Amino acid sequence: MSVFLAILQVVIVTLVAPLISGATRLIRAKMHSRKGSDVFQDYRDIAKLMTRQEVRSNTSSFVARVMPVLYFAVMVVLACGIPMITIASPVPLLGDIITVIYLLALSRFFFSLAAVDTSSAYAGRGGLRELIVGVLVEPTMLLALFAAALVAGSTNMGAMGLAVATGAVSAPVATFLAAVAFALACYVELGKVPFDMAEAEQELQEGPLAEYSGPSLALLKLSMSMKQVIVVSWFLAIFFPFGAAATLNFGTFLLGIVAWCLKVAVAFAVCAVVENSVMRTRYKLLGTQTWAIFGVSVLSFAFLIVGV
Amino acid sequence: MSPKKSPADLTGAAAPSPARGYERICESHVEAVRAAIPGAIQDVAWQTDDQVTVTVNIDTLPDVVAFLYYKRDGWLPMMVGNDERSLCGAYAVYYILSMEGQDRGWVVVRGEVDPVTREWPSVTPLVPACVWSEREVRDMFGLVPVGLPDKRRLVLPDDWPDGLYPLRKDAMDYRFRPEPVSDLESYKFLTETHGKETTVMPMGPMHITSDEPGHFRLFVEGETIVDADYRLFYVHRGMEKVAETRLNYDAVTFLADRVCGICGCAHSVAYAEAVERAQHIEVPERAQWIRAICLEVERLHSHLLNIGLVCHYAGFDTGFMQFFRVREKAMDLAEKLTGARKTYGLNVIGGVRRDILKEQRQDTIRIVRELRAEVRELVDVLMTTPNFESRTKGVGRLDPQIARDYSNVGPLVRGSGFDRDVRFVHPFDGYKALDPSRFKAASQASCDVQGRTLVRIQEFYDSLDMIEALLDGMPEGPILTEGWTYTPHVFGIGATEAPRGEDVHWAMVGDNQKCYRWRAKAATYSNWPTLRFMLRGNTVADAALIIGSLDPCYSCTDRVTVVDVHDGATKTITKDQLETYCVDRTHSPLLDD
Structure with a gap:
């Protein structure tokens, strides 16, 4: 049953991701006072790119070639393990927060490596920026998640989500602050303005993406929208598991799907409004802004030690 | 709501008058040169009341220009080369100085260049503002500015044959396209990195943030720009050659429109003024008012574009699109007044082609009000957008001394603490009538991208007020002067304040109803050379924003x-x-x- 659920999650995430990025584009167009294309545009884009020729820099090695596939594979693995419809993880082995963080780091590492590999000035710079964003945001994620893990007594997302869902947390204030810190860190991880450092269009001309074309680019685009859905689901699974099925039967299963869809839709709508109302952070000042987020996670840890 | 009388803000600036103790405008400068550099001046002639041309001994030319520039508050928009072998047996170089301290006016320093040696002493080592003009004269006429450190081509492409100088009268037909002599770009990008190891980031020839080709090389250390160099003129269209050989002098106003995709009217007014001043044509007052109104309409849509682009370069596309939505109203206004979405096709020598009628007047007033309200709202949004302050403050600093040395123009120089604005320094057309206590050049002392943006915002509001004031006090009467006498081989300077800064045109008509020589200087031409100073020390992330704050020109539709x-x-x-x-x-x- 849980294998079936894991496969279902992968299918849903893969199919829904372009819809969500398409809807984000539509919101963006509306805020721009443009008409915009409909929510299915990203499916058409991916389909079109799949039929296009692939062009690769002749100075690039196998790393650049392997990266889109690897990136996609990591997202598939993540989509298996993160609880979406149920509170517990469908594949408990993959349901550990540390596993998730390292899987994300793996995709990030290859993303940056491939960017440097293409020996394009813009792509390389984008790759370096991606790494720096990782260095700045991962400690915050870890600290916030450790605080939550200590509260729940487990690093398994299912157990953590269950603790939050049933209200069995010993330090509610600390948990709340951890949720805030983790939400902010997730937003940075989504790579949206003001934190879209690696692809910053006007600064780096899409950064590493500029070196990809055809099916690779299609796969990369798909994987990147999948990553956004996964990161949001990750946050929801731990800190907002309400509506997800605790025990699996047909009713709770349906409710779980509807609840997940609603939560993800709301989260992305909020993100879309935020990303279209701000200017990109000045790259030099990125560190000072991530420090603020880190501060929140430290605060949550302090509250945890005090026990509130 | 039908004001026929002249309201309070149309009292007008005092007409320029000579300095005390002198009979003519700019005479004080001429006498000062005579006293400081004895024996330099060979001839003095006034083209109009406020334009004097001083022919000097070519060896003293750098000293005379530097003296007028630094000691007499002169600014140098450009220099002009001219093939006058058929007129006086020599080439001539004209250094145009706008005197902006005491005794305001235009002083042109003219030197004759020997047609055999074809050399003249470069002024650039003393006055850096000449650098691009002198390089251009070397490309176009094959005259050699001795002592100019930069030996590279400026205007001609790398594959252009050596020894073919397009603007010489005997060089080539304007239809002639020489075969390329090379397939490779041989332009050398120069850098002063003071021994630091840098990596090169190419920006362009095509870059996502600019619609026109321009090739920038950023020499970076990590994210920090150590130095930058650039190659432009990929889209040099040879307009001056076409104007001199193909068109009659009256049609050049329409070609001048097309110099720029945004500020065409400013160019066409500048050209028309140059010819009108040289020929002593009195333009009817109503036409002068209409020209001023259209120039302000042009400023409206240009500034909205640039304020929008600031948003775009900083990753705030919502702001960009919203400013573009409102900008459409300014385009509608241009269409109501001139028949085209850009203020094109308005000017002819001696006046304008279209009057502003009652209905257009009412529409203009309505649209101006709408624009004021909507832009105020958007500017509020922009100012409170997160990261606006941190993205623009202290970014792309233009040192006032560098601005002074290079004679920058427009919002760029006004963002560095100067209040240079042709509309107020040399009031022309309808601007003569504006109350100087109410309308002043907008200026900010912060020297950064933010300062330039704030100047543009202020100028936008000022333009709206000016349009209303000008419409209120518009005189009745004809809009075109005809029946003047055509005098060949006299020249004049026309200057306007385009949205991006001062456009200066120098025109001499020939004996064949055509321009003998027409030199058009777009505003951005004065600003490009200082860009490298503004880029130094900033990060790659800010490069597009800094280049954008210069408001470089784009024009392309194929x-x-x-x-x-x-x-x-x-x-x-x-x-x-x-x-x-x-x-x-x-x-x-x-x-x-």
Whole structure:
């Protein structure tokens, strides 16, 4: 049953991701006072790119070639393990927060490596920026998640989500602050303005993406929208598991799907409004802004030690 | 609401008058040169009341220009080369100085260059503002500025043959296209990195943030720009050559429109003024007012574009699109006044082609009010947008001394603490009538991107007020002067304040109803050379924003795609189809099949 659920999650995430990025584009167009294309545009884009020729820099090695596939594979693995419809993880082995963080780091590492590999000035710079964003945001994620893990007594997302869902947390204030810190860190991880450092269009001309074309680019685009859905689901699974099925039967299963869809839709709508109302952070000042987020996670840890 | 009388803010600036103790405008400068550099001046002639040309001994030329520039508050928009072998047996170089301290006016320093040696002493080592003009004269006339450190081409492409100088009268027909002599770009990018190891980031020739080719090389250390160099003129269109050989002097106003895709009217007014001043044509007052109004309309849409672009470069596309939505109203206004969405096709020598009628007047007043309200709202949004302050403050600093040395213009120089603005320094056309206590050049002392943006915002509001004031006090009467006498081989300077800064045109008409020589200087031409100073020390992330704060010019349209929003059918019209239709006016490509 849980294998079936894991496969279902992968299918849903893969199919829904372009819809969500398409809807984000539509919101963006509306805020721009443009008409915009409909929510299915990203499916058409991916389909079109799949039929296009692939062009690769002749100075690039196998790393650049392997990266889109690897990136996609990591997202598939993540989509298996993160609880979406149920509170517990469908594949408990993959349901550990540390596993998730390292899987994300793996995709990030290859993303940056491939960017440097293409020996394009813009792509390389984008790759370096991606790494720096990782260095700045991962400690915050870890600290916030450790605080939550200590509260729940487990690093398994299912157990953590269950603790939050049933209200069995010993330090509610600390948990709340951890949720805030983790939400902010997730937003940075989504790579949206003001934190879209690696692809910053006007600064780096899409950064590493500029070196990809055809099916690779299609796969990369798909994987990147999948990553956004996964990161949001990750946050929801731990800190907002309400509506997800605790025990699996047909009713709770349906409710779980509807609840997940609603939560993800709301989260992305909020993100879309935020990303279209701000200017990109000045790259030099990125560190000072991530420090603020880190501060929140430290605060949550302090509250945890005090026990509130 | 039908004011016929002149309201309070139209009292007008005092007409320029000579300095105390002198009979003519700019005479004090001429006498100062005579006293400081004895024996330099060979001849003095006034073209108009406020334009004097001083012919000097060519060896003293750098000293005279530097003296006027630094000791007499002169600014140097450009220099002009001219092939006058058929007139006086020599080439001539004209250094145009705008005197902006005491005794305001234009002083032109003229030197004759020997047609055999073709050398003259470069002024650039003393006055850096001459650098681009002197390089251009070397490209176009083959004259050699001795002592100019930069030996590279500026205007001519790398594959242009050596020894062919397009603007010499005996060089080539304007239709002649020489065979390329090289397939490789041989332009050397120069850098002063003071021993630091840098990596090169190319920006362009095509870059996502600019619609026109320009090749920038950023020498970076990590994210920090150590130095930058750039190559432009990929789209040099040879307009001056075309104007001199193909068009009559009156048609050049329409060509001057096309110098720029945004501030065409400013160029066309500047050209018209140059000829009108040289020929002593009195332009009717009503035409002068109409020109000023259209120049301000042009400023409206240009500034909205640039304020929008600031948002775009900083990753705030919502702001960009919203400013563009409002900008459409300014384009509508241009269409109401001139018949075209850009203020094109308005000027002829001696006046304008279209009057502003009652209905257009009312529409203008209505649109001006709407624009004021909507832009105020958007500017509030922009100012409170997160990261606006941190992205623009202290970024792209232009040192006032560098601005002074290079004679920068427009919002760029006004963002560095100067209040240079042709409209107020040398009031022309309808601007003469504006109350100087109410309208002043907007200026900010912060020297950064933010300062330039704030200057543009202030100027936008000022433009709206000016349009209202000018409409209120518009005199009645004709709009075109005809029946003047044509005098060949006299020249004049026309200057306007385009949205990006001062446009200066120098025009000399010939004995064949054509321009003998026309030199058009666009505002950005004065600003490019200082860009490298503004880029140094900033990060790659800010490069686009800094280049954008200069408001460089774009102009390009070679084909059009038409999308039918109702049935979704798209259709692309090729350049050929468009050209054929423009000529024949039959078989519209949109109506086919």
